[in-house]
Amino acid sequence: MKILQKEQVLIAERVLLKYLPRSFQVYGYLCGFNRNKPSNVQFIVDQWPDFQVIMSRPDREQEHTFVPDTKIYCTDEQVLKKMLTQEDIIDWSTYIPGACNASFTSMLKEVSTKRQVSYRRLLVTHSMYLPDSTFLPKPTFGSEVESKISSLNLSHVDLVNRTWKYGGDERGYNYITFLISNFPSCCITDDQGQPVSWILVYDYLAMGLMYTLPKYRRKGYAKVLAHAMVRRLLADGFPVYCQIDEENVQSKKLFKNLGFTEDPSYRDVCFEYNI
Known part of the structure; x- marks a missing residue:
């Protein structure tokens, strides 16, 4: 096991670029770190x-x-399994949210048994990405x-937290505060300047937390904001991708219409240890 130093994180980003879209979530954290975005994670490799x-x-x-996610990209499941079961790369006494290849689900369950900690699979997601900016239709x-x-600004944190599927608590409030303070966000406001529709970027640079208040739906606001966010990410030199819940057909259709694609053979699983 090795903890990467700053110059090695730069090299790791270039390596993972070759393995997109499967490496997107760790790649996103690497990109943010290498572009001086606030980071509360460190990177571990087997060698x-x-x-x-x-x-x-x-870190x-x-x-x-808030507890940052443990994201994993792996080309050898047995090496990962050995690291999780035999090495102290994770603090197993704490709550651990994370994501990795969905094909590792059985192995993650086995690890939880050996470590005597609880395990829950939260959801399975599609990794959708824009392969070429020329694919983005004109607004x-x-x-x-x-x-x-x-x-968005900090006065909007409570609204976003209350409407976020995985928020509503102090942990969600702190996380959204961190995102709005440090990462791109876009919203559409009403005549009083209050947000009615919005999209954020997670700390691993995936677009997400998209939401429109019920009264303002069916106006095309989600498409407008997704388009605006894509242009902003491209201008900032960030990767352009999102993680879509497997059951969220509407969001998948929206991003497909914006020129996004996916590897149909690949899924990510979001998990929790020590629930």
Whole structure:
């Protein structure tokens, strides 16, 4: 096991670029770290430089107001299994949210048994991404809607937290505060300047937390904001991708219409240990 230093994180980003879209979630954390975005994770590999497992985990030298995800990209399941069962790369006494290849689900359950900790599979997601910016269609919204597009600020944290499927508690509040303070966001406001539809970017640079208040649905706001966010991410040199819940047919259709694609043979599983 090895903890990567800053110059090695730069190299790891270039390596994982070759394995997109399967490496997106760890790649996103690497990109943010290498572009000086606030990061409360560190990166672990089984060996260097020819690693088969790379993992993000909470930085043990920092205090955390929320628990960052443990993301895993792996080309050899047995190497990963050995690391999880025989090495102390994870603090098994704490709550551990994370994501990795969905094909590792059985192995993760086996690890939980050996470690005597609880395990839950939260959901399975599609990794959708924009392979080429030329695939992005031209915006179809007018200047009136565009004039209502702005960014979220800290006064909006409670609203976003209350409407987020996985929020509603202090942990969600702290996480959304972190995202709005440090990462891109887009929203459409009403005549009083209050957000009615929005999209954020997770700390691993995936677009997400998209939501429109019920009163304002069926106006095309989600498409407008997704389009605006894509343009902003492209301008900032960030990867353009999202994780879509397997059952969220509507969001998958929306991003497909924006030129996004996916590897149909691949899924990510989001999991929790020590629930």
